[in-house]
Every structure is written in C-alpha cells, then in structure tokens.
Amino acid sequence: MNAKLLKGMNEHLKLEFKASHEYLAMSIWLAENDLPGFASWMRQQSSDELLHARKFVDHLVERDQKVVLPAVAQPPMTWESAEALCSHVLSNEQAVTASINELYALAEAAKDRPAVILLQWFVNEQMEEEAAARAILGRIRLGGKTGVGMLMIDQELAKGTVPGMPAADAADAAN
Ligand code: FEO
Numbered sequence: 001m002n003a004k005l006l007k008g009m010n011e012h013l014k015l016e017f018k019a020s021h022e023y024l025a026m027s028i029w030l031a032e033n034d035l036p037g038f039a040s041w042m043r044q045q046s047s048d049e050l051l052h053a054r055k056f057v058d059h060l061v062e063r064d065q066k067v068v069l070p071a072v073a074q075p076p077m078t079w080e081s082a083e084a085l086c087s088h089v090l091s092n093e094q095a096v097t098a099s100i101n102e103l104y105a106l107a108e109a110a111k112d113r114p115a116v117i118l119l120q121w122f123v124n125e126q127m128e129e130e131a132a133a134r135a136i137l138g139r140i141r142l143g144g145k146t147g148v149g150m151l152m153i154d155q156e157l158a159k160g161t162v163p164g165m166p167a168a169d170a171a172d173a174a175n
Contacts (some may be wrong), residue, residue: 001065001112005103009056012099014070016056019092020049025075026085033151037158052122059118083140090133095158097126120174
C-alpha cells in the first residue's frame with residue numbers, strides 16, 4: 001500500500017475511536033439529564049464508530065499492513081445543553097468527512113482499488129451521519145427552547161421518527 005495512504009488510514013483511526021468515546025460519554029450525560037431517546041441515539045452512534053474503526057483495522061490487517069492503534073483522550077463528561085452537544089456531533093462528523101475525502105483522494109491517486117471501494121462506503125456513511133446530526137440539531141433549534149419541546153423531540157428519537165433522519169439510523173435509534 002502507498003505509504004501516505006497507510007499513514008493517513010492509521011491517523012484516521014484516531015477520529016473514529018475519539019468519536020466512539022465521546023458519543024458514549026454524551027449518551028451518559030443525556031441519560032443523566034432525562035433524555036433517554038437522545039441517549040439511545042448516541043449510544044448507537046458510539047457503537048457505529050467502533051465498527052468504523054474496525055473496518056479500517058480489518059482492511060489493513062487483510063492487506064498485511066501495519067496497524068498503529070491511537071491513544072484516546074478522556075472525553076468531556078458534561079455539556080452546556082443538548083443543542084451544544086448536537087452541534088459538536090455535527091462538527092465532529094464534518095471533520096471525519098473531511099478526513100475520509102482526503103483518504104479517498106490519496107487512494108484514487110495511488111490507483112488503490114480496494115481502498116477506493118472501502119472509502120466509497122465511508123463517503124455514503126458520512127453523508128447519512130451528517131444528515132442525521134443536522135436533522136436532530138434542526139429539531140432542537142425549532143422546538144427545543146422549552147422542556148415540553150425537548151420531551152417531544154426525545155420521544156421522536158426514541159421511536160426513530162425524526163424527519164430527515166436516514167432510515168438506517170432511525171431503525172438503530174428505535175432498537
Ligand atoms: Fe465514523 Fe461518524 O464517523
């Protein structure tokens with residue numbers, strides 16, 4: 001494998017593990033703050049991020065490439081509000097998307113077809129994850145100024161019926 005692409009994939013692992021760790025911490029804070037629907041969505045996102053990290057690990061191991069697991073910092077355990085938390089999720093996902101796009105460009109330049117195929121999956125996944133975060137943030141901005149509004153959005157998340165939330169995420173949140 002091209003050395004720059006290998007280095008880039010190993011560096012990208014940190015973003016996926018960091019997101020998993022942060023989203024788990026977020027789900028704990030959301031549960032503590034009586035938002036079980038939000039908490040269940042974030043817990044599922046945390047699991048998804050671990051799967052993402054493993055997809056890269058498996059790809060590198062299958063191709064006999066050196067994997068370097070990153071150290072992961074302690075995540076924040078409190079948030080100013082659910083809106084601040086969701087806003088952080090969206091910017092996190094945008095940063096992951098930017099990293100995936102860089103890796104995609106490296107894979108294309110190296111004509112590395114297996115890596116391009118792997119990264120194509122991530123391109124689609126990132127589009128869905130950004131859309132879900134944007135949809136939920138939009139609901140909070142629209143109706144989350146009151147406790148009643150937040151309770152309604154939390155119930156929507158518990159049922160997986162947030163408009164604009166991709167079907168796969170909606171099904172995950174409902175489980
Ligand atoms: Fe694996 Fe949400 O990026």
